[in-house]
Amino acid sequence: MRIGGSVNKPVNQKAWFFVLPVLVLVAFNAIVPLMTVVNYSVQETFGNNEFFWSGLIWFEEVLTSDRFHASLGRQLFFTFTILAIEVPLGVVIALAMPRKGFWVSVCLVLMAMPLLIPWNVVGSMWNIFGLPEIGLLGKTLNTLGFDYNYTRQPGDAWFTLILMDVWHWTSLVVLLAYAGLVSIPDAYYQAAKIDGASSWAVFRYIQLPKMKRVLTIAILLRFMDSFNIYTEPSVLTGGGPGNSTTLLSIDLVKIALGQFDLGPAAAMSLVYFLVILLTSWIFYTIMTRDEEN
Amino acid sequence: MKRFSWLIPTLYIIFLMLPIYWLISMSFKTTNEILGSFTLWPREFTLENYQTIFTDPTWYNGYINSILYVSINTVLSVAVALPAAYAFSRYRFLGDKHLFFWLLTNRMAPAAVFALPFFQLYSAVGIFDTHLAVALAHTLFNIPLAVWILEGFMSGVPRQLDETAYIDGYSFPEFFVRIFIPTISAGIGVAAFFCFMFSWVELLLAKTLTAVAAKPIAATMTKTASSSGYELGLLAAAGTLTIIPGAIVIWFVRNYIAKGFALGRV
Numbered sequence: 001m002r003i004g005g006s007v008n009k010p011v012n013q014k015a016w017f018f019v020l021p022v023l024v025l026v027a028f029n030a031i032v033p034l035m036t037v038v039n040y041s042v043q044e045t046f047g048n049n050e051f052f053w054s055g056l057i058w059f060e061e062v063l064t065s066d067r068f069h070a071s072l073g074r075q076l077f078f079t080f081t082i083l084a085i086e087v088p089l090g091v092v093i094a095l096a097m098p099r100k101g102f103w104v105s106v107c108l109v110l111m112a113m114p115l116l117i118p119w120n121v122v123g124s125m126w127n128i129f130g131l132p133e134i135g136l137l138g139k140t141l142n143t144l145g146f147d148y149n150y151t152r153q154p155g156d157a158w159f160t161l162i163l164m165d166v167w168h169w170t171s172l173v174v175l176l177a178y179a180g181l182v183s184i185p186d187a188y189y190q191a192a193k194i195d196g197a198s199s200w201a202v203f204r205y206i207q208l209p210k211m212k213r214v215l216t217i218a219i220l221l222r223f224m225d226s227f228n229i230y231t232e233p234s235v236l237t238g239g240g241p242g243n244s245t246t247l248l249s250i251d252l253v254k255i256a257l258g259q260f261d262l263g264p265a266a267a268m269s270l271v272y273f274l275v276i277l278l279t280s281w282i283f284y285t286i287m288t289r290d291e292e293n
Numbered sequence: 294m295k296r297f298s299w300l301i302p303t304l305y306i307i308f309l310m311l312p313i314y315w316l317i318s319m320s321f322k323t324t325n326e327i328l329g330s331f332t333l334w335p336r337e338f339t340l341e342n343y344q345t346i347f348t349d350p351t352w353y354n355g356y357i358n359s360i361l362y363v364s365i366n367t368v369l370s371v372a373v374a375l376p377a378a379y380a381f382s383r384y385r386f387l388g389d390k391h392l393f394f395w396l397l398t399n400r401m402a403p404a405a406v407f408a409l410p411f412f413q414l415y416s417a418v419g420i421f422d423t424h425l426a427v428a429l430a431h432t433l434f435n436i437p438l439a440v441w442i443l444e445g446f447m448s449g450v451p452r453q454l455d456e457t458a459y460i461d462g463y464s465f466p467e468f469f470v471r472i473f474i475p476t477i478s479a480g481i482g483v484a485a486f487f488c489f490m491f492s493w494v495e496l497l498l499a500k501t502l503t504a505v506a507a508k509p510i511a512a513t514m515t516k517t518a519s520s521s522g523y524e525l526g527l528l529a530a531a532g533t534l535t536i537i538p539g540a541i542v543i544w545f546v547r548n549y550i551a552k553g554f555a556l557g558r559v
Contacts, residue, residue: 011385018380019392021373022436029433030399033410096301105547109540110306112547113313116539118494118511121316121532128319128525129312136315139331167309174305228403231496235515249405253497256409269406276401284394 040266058267068268070243071251072275078247079226082165087219089166090173091211094181095203097174108178111171123235126164130236150237154244157237161245164232169222176218180211220283227276248272313536320530327525342530352531355510358424359493360538362507365428367488370435371443371481378443379469383452396437407433408501415502422504430502431492438491439484446480482549489542510535 044054062068098104114122132138132149137160141148150156184206192202230249233239239246239254246254252272256265319327320342321335346352380386381393411430412421420426454476458468474481500512514531 009383009385013386015380015384015386015389018376022377022396022440023392025369025373025429025432026396026399026436029411029430030402032414033407036410036413037406093301093305096298098299098302107302107306109543109547110309111302112543113536113540114309116490116493116536116543117532118496118535120496120511120515121535124514124528124532125312125316128529129315134327134331136311136333167312170305171309224401228401228405230403230405249403252403252405253408256405262409265409269403272403273401273406276403277398280398280401281394284397 037266037269040262041270044263054263058263059271061264062267062271067251068271071246071248074244074246075227075248078161078165078229079223081162082169082226083219083222085162085166086170086173086222087215090170090218091177091215093170093174094177095207097178099182108175111174113171114168115171119231120235122164122168123232126160126167126232127236130160152241154241157241157245161233161236164236165226165229168232169225172221173215173218176214177211180214181207184210216283220280223283224276224280316529317533320526320533322526324524324526339526342526343534345527346530346534351513352510355508355513356534358503358507359499359509359511362424362427362431362499362509363489363492365424366431366435366492367485369428370432370439370488371485373432374436374439374443374484375474375481376469378440378447379473381440381444382447383455393440396440400434400437400441402433404495404497408497411498412501421502422506424507426502427499427507427509428492430498431495435488435491438487442484442487443477443480446477446483450476479549482546486542486546486549490539493539 041058042054042056044057097107117125129135130138130148130150132142138148138150147153148156150160188206189202192206197205228249229247230253233245233247234250234253237245239250252265252268255261255268318334321338321340322332323337323339323341326332326335326337381389407430415421415426415430420429450473454472455468458472463472496509496511496515499509500515503509503512510531514528
């Protein structure tokens with residue numbers, strides 16, 4: 001994440017011309033819609049396209065509403081649970097993978113499959129897979145004596161949701177961690193062998209430091225994407241049963257496109273965006289500082 | 294312990310394949326069989342679901358639309374990201390770090406936040422329901438990612454390459470196209486792979502920005518799921534077909550995925 005490979009890059013303001021196309025495109029896409037959101041967040045409407053300045057009441061409403069706190073709580077629970085499962089699991093799988101030969105390609109291709117399936121198909125797939133009467137997972141669990149029904153019981157809905165995300169995204173961590181591992185020169189392992197290092201020591205002092213950068217990328221990507229997750233849970237459970245799996249995005253879409261409450265939805269969007277931004281910024285700063293030392 | 298280490302990836306891959314198998318097996322079943330009984334493989338094997346998709350234009354046009362906007366998006370994202378990534382990897386300039394972080398923040402923007410404003414903006418400029426609209430909207434998260442990946446690869450290429458080329462009398466565009474781009478082709482492959490991937494799998498923006506003419510396959514699916522009741526076989530067949538383009542793309546870049554990341558600054 002450090003910008004540029006070498007510290008002593010020349011200063012050249014003309015470099016701005018190279019960045020210009022990106023800047024124009026992203027600004028068109030990011031700033032205009034963002035300003036629209038800001039605009040809505042401070043106005044009140046009674047229909048007929050008439051808007052009135054309303055100050056910060058929507059922000060107050062959002063920040064003090066139980067509904068927002070509940071979705072934020074569920075969102076945080078979801079994000080930290082999947083990070084706690086996917087990152088260690090991904091590292092273990094990457095460590096156990098073969099390093100050379102035909103099986104590497106087979107493993108990589110099969111593991112990357114879930115990453116390239118459209119998100120609504122992932123949702124539908126797990127929806128069907130988990131159905132108690134006709135789905136393989138649901139039927140198996142029920143045959144084994146578990147009373148499993150994800151459309152009725154909140155606990156089962158959460159179980160399915162988390163299992164689905166682990167299924168969907170662990171491979172990303174595996175691919176990144178694996179790329180870190182194959183970049184370690186053989187000489188390191190030979191030196192460790194001569195020193196008689198245990199496999200734990202090899203992991204702790206050779207493999208883990210080498211994977212640090214890719215793992216940071218993996219964690220950052222998984223954090224941002226799991227916080228933004230919408231399509232998969234909305235197809236799988238639709239936020240239910242009740243509101244038990246209503247994550248932030250689902251709640252937001254319900255308010256904005258379902259009830260068309262633009263003011264509160266816009267204020268909530270901004271608060272939501274700021275939470276992601278702040279967390280990622282803290283993360284980014286810590287990482288950059290680490291590299292400078 | 295080493296001897297059994299193959300077990301872990303094997304079990305993991307079996308876990309990954311089970312839901313996919315269930316989807317594919319269901320796509321060959323009749324509706325009667327799906328709803329009436331629990332069978333591990335299709336007993337009354339049928340191709341009817343696929344036949345419907347390949348003969349009904351609302352279905353197969355969905356695939357064509359999706360592939361079109363994903364391709365436009367991939368080409369566009371990589372093309373504009375190349376010079377930007379070069380600037381970030383080779384020079385320092387006013388505000389470079391802030392700009393880089395600002396670009397990344399767009400990768401964090403929840404699509405749910407932008408769906409409605411995007412709809413209004415794209416309607417206002419008159420490109421609502423075109424492939425270009427979806428391709429442009431997806432650049433919001435794909436350009437930052439492409440810049441990020443390419444910048445990593447370019448920083449792995451020593452500056453001496455640039456300097457030698459200038460001494461040999463290459464102009465900058467000549468150097469960039471003839472020498473630099475071939476050098477980082479692996480990076481371009483990885484960046485294109487990720488752009489393809491994130492554009493192909495996204496639904497919320499693609500659905501919001503299209504109505505008829507550019508409607509993606511994913512939207513056709515959700516509509517079918519809700520309107521015609523429970524045609525699970527058809528839905529499963531459509532889902533199975535969406536896996537195929539991804540599988541083809543992975544097969545082409547399989548060597549880059551592992552080596553690719555490593556070549557950057559891991």
